[in-house]
Amino acid sequence: MSRIGRMPVAVPEGVNVEIKGTHVSVKGPKGELSHTFPSGMLISFESDQILVQRPTDNRIDRSMHGMTRALINNMVVGVSSGYEKILEVNGVGYRAEVNGANLVLYVGYSHPVVIEPPQGISFEVDTRTRQIKVQGHDKQMVGQIAADIRKVRPPEPYKGKGIRYINEVVRRKAGKAGKV
Numbered sequence: 001m002s003r004i005g006r007m008p009v010a011v012p013e014g015v016n017v018e019i020k021g022t023h024v025s026v027k028g029p030k031g032e033l034s035h036t037f038p039s040g041m042l043i044s045f046e047s048d049q050i051l052v053q054r055p056t057d058n059r060i061d062r063s064m065h066g067m068t069r070a071l072i073n074n075m076v077v078g079v080s081s082g083y084e085k086i087l088e089v090n091g092v093g094y095r096a097e098v099n100g101a102n103l104v105l106y107v108g109y110s111h112p113v114v115i116e117p118p119q120g121i122s123f124e125v126d127t128r129t130r131q132i133k134v135q136g137h138d139k140q141m142v143g144q145i146a147a148d149i150r151k152v153r154p155p156e157p158y159k160g161k162g163i164r165y166i167n168e169v170v171r172r173k174a175g176k177a178g179k180v
Contacts, residue, residue, distance in 0.1 A: 005065035008049040009073045012080050019045050024072060028079030031120055031137040035075065041068045050076070078137040085146035087132040091161035094153070096125045096132050103132065107153040107163065115152075121145055131166065 025034040124133040155162035
């Protein structure tokens with residue numbers, strides 16, 4: 001039995017869950033998410049808990065059991081408290097700012113890079129610490145937008161300049177040894 005799949009998903013106050021077969025809709029203070037899961041998974045809502053059960057013990061059902069429960073948990077946590085990823089801008093002259101809802105990056109190119117957030121995503125920039133916060137209620141979308149921002153100027157291994165996650169460790173290289 002899947003250790004993650006058999007755990008119930010606790011539904012906090014203020015979160016409404018609607019289950020129609022394998023289609024789950026979750027609405028909370030941060031937003032609304034819905035997803036249709038693979039047929040065969042038995043999803044039920046009982047006493048402020050969501051339970052996921054698998055119909056058989058074959059390989060596909062076993063692999064979908066834990067994933068279905070994890071996705072439902074991510075939906076519930078997202079609409080109740082939300083998700084955020086923090087990125088850091090390193091480099092002389094590199095900076096980020098918020099212009100309206102858009103994120104504007106000045107990272108060594110001849111032009112500023114403007115990133116428009118999709119619906120449900122917001123940006124915050126702390127100019128003192130040069131940190132970018134990507135916030136939203138959809139965990140997958142927050143991670144994807146943060147990865148797209150990092151891709152604009154990934155950290156390079158010689159000086160460490162670029163955009164990185166706050167807890168990311170960049171392996172540094174020595175560079176040229178110099179003339180003897």
